[in-house]
Amino acid sequence: MSTNLVKAIDTRQWTGMLRIMLTATLVLAAAMMSVRPAAARGAPESFADLVEKLSPAVVNISTVQTIPARKGRRMPNLPEGMPFGDLWDQFRDRMDEDEEPRQAQSLGSGFIVDATGIVVTNNHVVEEADEITVILADGDEYPAKLLGRDALSDIAVLKIEPGNGEKFPFVKWGDSDKERIGDWVMAIGNPFGLSSTVTAGIVSARNRSINTNDVEFIQTDASINRGNSGGPLFNMDGDVIGVNTAIFSPSGGNVGIGFAIPSNDASRVIRELQEHGKVRRGWLGVGIQPMTKEIAESLGIEQDEGAMVTRVEPASPAAKGGIQDGDIITKWDGKDVKDSNRLSLLVKRTDIGKPVDVIVIRNKARVTLKVTTGELPAELAQVTPQPDQDGDGRPDERADRQLVEGMELAPLNDGLRRQYEIDESVEGVIVLRVARHSPAARVRIRPGTVIISVNQRDVSSAAEVMEIIEDARDAGRDRILVLVNYRGNTVHIPLKLMEEDAVEPGEE
Template sequence: MFIARRDPSLAALRRLIGALAVIALLVPGSSRAGAPPGGFADLAERLLPAVVNISTTQTMKPSQGGPELPQFPPGSPLEEFFKEFMERQQGGKSPDAPSRKATSLGSGFIIDAAGYIVTNNHVIADADEISVKLHDDTVFQATLVGRDPKVDLALLKIEPGKKPLVPVPFGNSDDARVGDWVLAIGNPFGFGGTVTAGIVSARARDINAGPYDDFLQTDAAINRGNSGGPMFNMRGEVIGINSAIISPSGGSIGIGFAVPASLAVPVLDDLRKFGKVRRGWLGIRIQSLDTDMAENIGLPDQKGALVAKVDPNGPGVKAGLKDGDVVLKFDGKDITEMRRLPRYVASTPIGKKVEVVIWRDGKRQTITASVGEMPEDPAEQQVKGKPETPKPQAGKDGILTIPGAGLTVSSPTPQLRERFGLDDEAKGIVVTEVKPDSPAAEKGMRPGDMIIEADHKPVRSPADLGKLIEEGRRAGAKSLLLRVENPQQLRYIALPLAEGKKK
């Protein structure tokens, strides 16, 4: 039998390392955001009075949430039969019965002793009445100060009278690091005053909830009813408003999302001052860059936001922005991803003059823009968007086939305009066919798209496009930058031009 021998000096060293590790965990301040030595009890006791339960009441018509009564001639036997059936389905109430009340639950927290309370917009959306229950079970009726569906925030107000309220401050969510401890308090499934702990799992998450997504992700347990509740750091500061979870079952699986305080505070300030949010605006439509686009315009990487269209009446055109520019930096902030630009612009004070670094004609340029106020229907939005290559083949009636791209285009005849719902004044050529698995299909082109520019030159006929394709191939270009429009969106597409190998 083989018996391992223990080296006394090695064992002593291990004991020393273990002791030092324990000391490091116990020494106060040894970790910037470590868990308190005694747990979270003291912190939770201090914060619980600031967190409230929110219940809403909404008036619903009898037909809401269930099938409607089919229409039959008055007095017909079928009318009576279906009326009785509907009454049974709706608990004895006929479709003509009085409206009923529906209730929902959520969370919120006090930010001002004067009675201002923060929650999610979706918690109070369409509510007729809003009630707020404090930690000591005192109930107040709340009024809506303002709400912002784009960031999913709402500001409420109660009149506490002589009742003392315990507000909590906001912290700097930009300082939060992945791995920092956080505490979530809320009203999950109606169980008020529930405290859960976890860490910041990730930052800057985009879950397609709105145009300014920049969520903090946490593994602290968040469930239905936690919406609108606070996420605290270990100093007791609110760094996020719990808003959403990802779960196949509806319960927490450790993937929750919170609106960061850095995004929420300016919104709440505007709601308090104006009852609505006033956002900065450049008046541009933007889209992301792919590898082919970046290479086509000479950019060394895919960072930046491509300007698909400049509003003729917006601040961008006054600043000198043009279609096809790429915004690389805005007010000193690098645009590492396209979706960053709308948030930066929206959070900029209205009227502020900012430097905008752009890529145009193969080089960086700097212009100055004065940020305007976003209108109700803003123009700035995100635009979401081999085989042998024979020459383009011209056919009858202004039709052009580009086999290497898998694309067929035509002059916009009245029949095609009617077929694809195109405006009579729309200029360009219309895509009539896109072959599956072709380069054009991979770039998202589809029948009904209108090509209005190629290589920044107007396209008014299929022949114009064919000429520019051939010029590009002769020049050794790998792609041709097309400006494509349809009734839903406007975008740029880099159409590959590389010749394939002959079979």
């Protein structure tokens, strides 16, 4: 009996210890779950609750467009007795018929963002429409008024009028900047006219540039097809984080690559349209190009990201803020500038008249400037240099020409300006010929190119170009940075130096 009693006591002790260990394990697991990031959510068991809540605010956009009358082609008569004359007469009569005006209908998607009836859709859904009708999920139809549209961002805003005391169902904007690659999203729309169709997927990429430098799109694998244009892309909180606008498809159908305008961009455009009747965008007033490793090597710096300034417009915000040709812009208003596209987007999104801190690299040193953002002109003046009609247009044979790095260079003069249609505002050294297999030919420097500066030093003669090149060689560099103007376009080009200047130039 004593032995059995001891065993019973041991069993109770072990049971108590196991209970304590299990309790501690559960407490630890609960604590770990409590610090798990809220954004790291798994796939929902069902989207049904979200769909039921959100779908009443998603609408069908029906448009009617009048196609103008078309005059028939006036076909000639065939001589009597020609073979197949009867067939020709029938064909001629059909071609001679005038086509009457006709109406074409199309369908798209949209969504209501305010109980008073403010509707968002794509510009390309309504831009040619004579009549616009908004059809709600319950089948009710409302004529719509176009409040404004913006072709550059492909956003349009409509207004439908409620009945007596009626309030429309609506959805809220979310913060598209918070969405991460891999987050679940849901699209509701009317693909191929099939109303209230729901698809789901994930954010498969961000910051996609596809057909405009005004928007960096959200890419998703949620099925988006024709007719989904203008519909909302929701996150799992039920907020709109994108406006579905385009697909990549060789076949015309969904292949798992769709694009949505981020909600932060779309809501800004809509706010501008409602407040000002147009979209005002920030403007800096510079020509820019992306930085590359070759350009950084030419300048002897390690910074290979940013936007390099190639031109500063007179009296522009950039000029007033002290930005200079050759500056490398690395930060705009506290945000990193990785390339020229990113800078363009950041500037356009900046409020008009806002003072902004801009960090640039100038002569290997970081400089902070204060720039007040201007408003992008509706139509930037495009100046096309016109050739001077006086004289014979031939180059001046007395020009002081010199062979440099496989390029035949000469100072600019009136004859060369006329021949190559170079504007009077462009100063520098002109390239007359280029050796076929030289480094200059490989980076597509051509006859008629004007070299404005070398390694950020202005040049007006071939001798000045050679002097700068020799300085670069003495410093152990095998590249130079050349600022050139060709047919009105100004760009920086990193040029690899030749081992010898013995190559005879020939026309490229």
